[in-house]
Amino acid sequence: MKNKMSKKILLAILTFCLLATSLSAVPNGTGDDSTIITYTLSFGRPAVEKTTIGKSIFDTVRIDDLPENGAYGEPLLPIKELRILLPYHTKVRCIDVTPSEPISLGLGYIVEPAPKDIPLSIEDENQIPLQHEGMYNISGVFPGCLFETIGIYGFRGYQILYVTLHPVQYYPFTGELFYYPEMMITVTTDKDSTIPINNLYRDRENDLNQLRGKVDIFKESTTYPSLQRETYEDYELLIITTDSLKTSFEPLAEYHTSQGVPTLIMTLSDVGSTDPEDIRSFIRDAYMNQNIEYVLLGGDSDVVPARLLWVTSGYGDSAELPADLYYGCLDGTFNYDGDDRWGEPSDGENGEDVDLVAEVYVGRACVGDSVEVDNFIQKTVGYVYTDDPYLEKALMVGEFLWDDPDTWGGDYMDELINGSSAHGYTTLGIPSNNYTIDTLYDRDWPGNDWPKEELITRINDNVHLINHLGHSWYDYNMKMYIADADALTNTKYFFAYSQGCDNGGFDNPLGYDCIAEHFTVKTEHGAFAVIANARYGFGASGSTDGANQRYHREFIDAIFGEDIIQLGRANQDSKEDNLYRINIKVMRWCYYEINLLGDPTIDFFTHYPTSQPNTPEAPSGQTHGEVGVEYTYNVHANADPEGDVTYYKFYWGDGESSPWLGPYHPSETVNTTHVWNIAGNYDVVVKCRDSYxxxxxxxxxxxxxxTGPFFEIISISGGLLKVSAEIKNSGTGVATNVKRSITVEGVRNKRIFVVTNTTIDLLEAGQTTIAQTDKPILGFGKVKITAAVSSPGGQKFSKTVDAYVLFCFVLVMQ
Structure with missing residues (x-):
């Protein structure tokens, strides 16, 4: 009798909860033109298993293929996510969930608490999941409601309601578990003429096709109208860069357009601003008027600025994270209250959540000059134009995370091989029947600490996919530092997904380029694309259910399970598949900070065979020269094996190279020039590429x-309180970074000692410059005055004269 009474009380509590939720959603409209959406779900009997965490034994509850969900310390219970397409031009009046009769699973259960996510850069923190005392001592039911409204989010003008259902309920005080075998959700909407027409609705077949993959209940798509829109020429990819880099990006645009991805390059001058808000508005206009699907931001954060979104981890940390998500999710402003914190959970339209479902898919090329653009394009397009067997090689990289209990990155990475149903949800992984999957785990390495040289060797032997979990920093990732990344020699390019902290912080507040930028754009080797965290990555001690792991699993699942193969789309899909957990603060942190440094249109499966062009002849030109002088070099164009036109790049041996020059036909002469600024011995080489x-x-x-530069110290002069020297560039080239010094030193009176060092940026051939002391010279006695001049790498020139200091006057003896 007591048990039946408790169930009646429970249903009364749940009914009150539903009424409260429904009343909060009632609009001001009349409700005369309403739509009712119903959906019934059935759930199998939950399985309850014992699990040991630290020294405690808990009960893990699993039901069907439902993910476990809970904030830190709360009972971890299965939930069901639903995405419901709402009718056009409507508001939600109410949401009701009607359950079947509950079925008890028994008493005395101690349900496993949700783990705490820990920043992966913290190596000595032990956080075994602990029960929230207040939550586990309540006499009422948990979670106490049958559903939770996550929010309404727009996708290309379609409005999607996100809700979660709670088919399993728990009495913490008595340990009773029960579930509902069936739940019916009813959503009532009202037509509301006061709602403005969504300005992101395009009425395109492709939009509708993508929508089908995003929602569980699709039938209301027929309520969206047909439109007659005037648009300009259609493009699929928009590249936004600067005037100075636009020409450098043209080969990438030409490549994409030739492969059926029409590409438009626009600059910040076209935008008319460098403000992120204006850039986003420009993207929105291109989305509507040119029907773009993808955006490549062609510049580092100081070139094409990132929007910093404010977020808290829920564990005392708050930060502003560079989030290129801002340029893909085009509804609302991301700053509804107009304060200095963009991206707060109440910064969406009418104080609701910000837009988290993307209209366009974004990647970034973190380039700062034309050389870096060339590196990016070479690796991006070169990756596509290869059918090398290395494409079948994947590498899983895991490090030791924490002890007591021992937590291994390798355990996380194992969930990405073939697939996993850990923590109640199923994701497909990299199929071992299609890939040769290698592992590099501290867990399995003798001494539990694999050396970085082992990874470097495997990368230089060429590997396609790298997945990583371990400790990182802006200049450190996968146990490599920036110098290691720059020294890689692989000729086939890899993709890396790293859960480590900060390694993708392309806006690095410490002022230097992060290691992910070095992997992708700093050299001709390394990675063609990286997905990485801009700040802390998060994992769970003693568990593989870390926040970043949820996103990583869903990314791999998007590609190998959902056939969402483009990198930009897959990255965004991994976020939207975790949107139901966005109210767990650390999940929002990761949602914002995970960025793609790479071309968003590229996928893992589209590759074309191409033959290697013939090696060019050695270049010809001046073999002896002087610093600061421009010299011409040339090479004869090759005949390509496939009859393609060819392009050429000269490498000058001083860390610089020419842009790609071309196209050229066989036997045409390729000419270019170069100026060396430092004396030395250099090897000039040239490389050839074809159109692919x-x-x-x-x-x-x-x-x-x-050699050089060459200087002459024409004269050294004295005067009142000072000494000066006239210096001439006697060579034929421009001298740069010219260092000048004057030293005045007493022969017997050692108190007379003045040294002045100055530097000028450049000195043209034949020009003179005057250097003089910057401190007063006082005293009596004989002195030696030495003037010297040099330029980096060149010879030092000096001249010494005798002089006398007569109190405040310097008399030079010529």
Whole structure:
């Protein structure tokens, strides 16, 4: 009798909860033109299993293929996510959930508490999941409601209601568990003429096709109207960069357009601003008027600025994170209250959540100059134009995370191989029947600490996919530092997904480029794309259910399970598949900070065979020269094996290279020029590519010996309180970073000692410059005055004269 009475009380509590939820959603409309959406779900009997966490034994509850969900310390229970397409031009009046009769699973259960997510850069924190005392001592039911409204989010003008159902309920005080075998959700909407027509609705078949993959209940799509829209020429990819880099990005635009991805390059001058809000508005206009699907931000954060979104982890940390998500999710302003914190959960339209479902899919090329653009394009297109067997190689990289209990990155990474149903939800993984999957785990390595040289060797032997979990920093990832990334020699490019902290912080507040930028744009080796965290990554001690792991699993599942193969779409899908957990604060942190540094249109499966172009001949030109002088070099164009036109890049041996020059036909002469600014011995080589970015080997070198610059110290003069020297550039080239010094030193009176060092940026051939002391010279006695001048890498020139200091006057003896 007591048990039946408790169930009646429970149903009364749940009914009150439903009424409260429904009343809060009632609009001001009349409700005469309403739509009722119903959906019934059935649930199998939950399985309850014992699990040991630390020294405690808990009960894990699993039901069907439902993910476990809960905030830190709360009972971890299965939930069901639903995405319901709402009718056009309507507001939700109320949401009701009607359950079947509950079925008890028994008493005395101690349900496993949700783990605490810990920043992965913290190596000595032990956080075994603990029960929230207040939550586990309540006499009432948990969670106490049958559903939770996550929010209404727009996708290309379609409005999607996100809700979660709670088919399992728990009495913490008595330990009773029960569930509902069936639940019916009813959503009532009212037509509301006061709602403005969504300005992101395009009425395109492709939008509707993508919508089908985003919602569980689709039938209301027929309520959305047909439109007659005037648009300009259609494009699929928009590249936003600067005027100075636009020409450098043109080969990428030409490549994409030739492959059926029409590409438009626009600059910040076209935008008319460098303000992120204006850039986003420009993207919105291109989305509507040119029907774009993808955006590539062509610049580092100081070139194309990132929007910093404010977020808290829920564990005392708050931060402003660079989030390119802002440029993809085009509803609302992300700052409804107009304060200095963008991206707060109440910064969406009418104080609701910000837009988290993307209209366009965004990637970033973190480039700052044309050389970095060339590196990015070479690796992006070169990755597509290869059918090398390395494409079948994947590497899982895991480090030791925490002890007591021991927590291993390898355990996390194992969930990405073939697939996993850990923590109540199923994701497909990298199929071992299609890929040769190698592992590099501290867990399995002798001494539990694999050396970085092992990873470097495997990368240089060429590997396609790298998945990583371990400790990282802005300049450190996968146990490699920036110098290690720059020294990689792989000729086939990899993709990396890392859950480590900060390694993707392309806006690095410490002022230097992060290691993910070095992997992707700093050299011709390394990665063609990286997905990484801009700040802390999060994992769970003693568990594999870390926040970042949820996103990583869903990314791999998007590609290998959902056939969402483009990197930009897959990255966004991994976020939207976790949107039902967005009210767990650390999940929002990760939602914002995970960025794609790479071309969003590229996928893992589209590859074309191409033959290697012939190696060019050694370049010809001046073999002896002087600093600051421009010299011309040339090479004869090759005949390509496939008859393609060819392009050429000269490498000058000083860390610089020419842009790609071309196209050229066989036997045409390729000419270009270069100026060396430092004396030394250099090897000039040239490389060839075809139209499909197939690369030749490097040519034989042309040795070049550069001397100078040459200076003459014309005179050293004294005067009142000072000494000056006239210095001339007597060479034929421009001298840069010219260092000048004057030293005045007493022969017997050692108190007379003045040293002045100054630097000027450049000195043209034949020009003179005056250097003088910057402190007063006082005293009596004989002195030696030495003037010196040099430029980096060149000879130091000096001249010494005798002089006398007569109190405040310096008399030079000529």
């Amino acid at each position: 970015w197939g690369m030749s080997n490097v040519s034989d070198p042309l040795p070049v010996y550069i």
